[in-house]
Amino acid sequence: MKTLTGKALAAAIRERTQAEAASGPQPRLAVVVATADEASLWYVRSIAKAAAGVGIVCDVVDLGPEAAPEQITATLARLSADDHVHGVLLQTPLPAGASAQELATAIDPRKDVDGANPLSLGRLAAGLPAFPPATAAAVMALLDHYEVALEGRRAVVVGRSTVVGKPLAHLLLDRHATVTVCHSRTRDLAAVTAQGEVLVAAAGRAGLIGAAHVAPGAVVIDVGTNPTADGGLTGDVDAEAVAETAGALTPVPGGVGPVTTALLLRHTARAANLP
Ligand code: NAD
Structure with a gap:
């Protein structure tokens, strides 16, 4: 299984942001x-x-x-x-x-650089320019950075919050993925998530996604950040359990998180340069 870290991508985004911030x-x-x-x-x-x-x-x-x-x-x-x-x-x-x-x-x-105003989500859903929530944008940036094909492929998102799941579903649809959104009332979660060639876990439940939830070779993006007893963070995906099945997985910490912060700043630099 390949580990899709976010640190190098975050550094590259910060570098571009710095140049953009200095230009206006x-x-x-x-x-x-x-x-x-x-x-x-x-x-x-x-x-x-x-x-x-x-x-x-x-x-x-x-x-x-x-x-x-x-x-x-x-x-x-x-x-x-x-x-x-x-x-x-x-x-x-x-x-x-x-x-x-x-x-x-x-x-x-x-100025809604984290896509929090419902108008931003509406514009996103309608395919109009808007700032997406930085976390949803970070998932897309990671998929692009690692050249994960989306067109025509089955993408499954676990979580339907307005911060992650819903905007992400729209961003994936815009890229011509076939999108399924799961949530806490989804029956037989594993049967649905195991359909995903791309699987995004954003439920906020430590270890929710195990081997049975993942299709062989799937690209798995772990958005979850769950506090651990020792003061650290752990994702929604049981990394050890899926290691044999998944094709690739983002680590927690060090995956989606650093890219999210970098994109929030990128959005701010863009907002400053809006005509
Ligand atoms: P939320 O609590 O608003 O939404 C969680 C979603 O997961 C809900 O739609 C719920 O229906 C679904 N869910 C909960 N339990 C489930 C289960 N057992 N099976 C299937 N679906 C289930 O949370 P959120 O704000 O969307 O955040 C989700 C996770 O992402 C959290 O761990 C949060 O800390 C993390 N997060 C990370 C970043 C980052 O930068 N890495 C940013 C924002 C949020």
């Missing part, structure tokens, strides 16, 4: 945070650090875990109206009762 107004990304979740705050710090590395300014607007939905909406609207801000990201999780999709309607689609 300095891009500025605003990240709105309303949580005390340590993993989420760690991710925001990693975005800020990566942004600085490619010449993008990253402002973290921390509203605190008690922020009211109205306050979050007003902040997103203010940043969307600010000519100096090119990208707006709403970090999750959010305070109880707040809907990320509802709040993200306040993000200007031209």
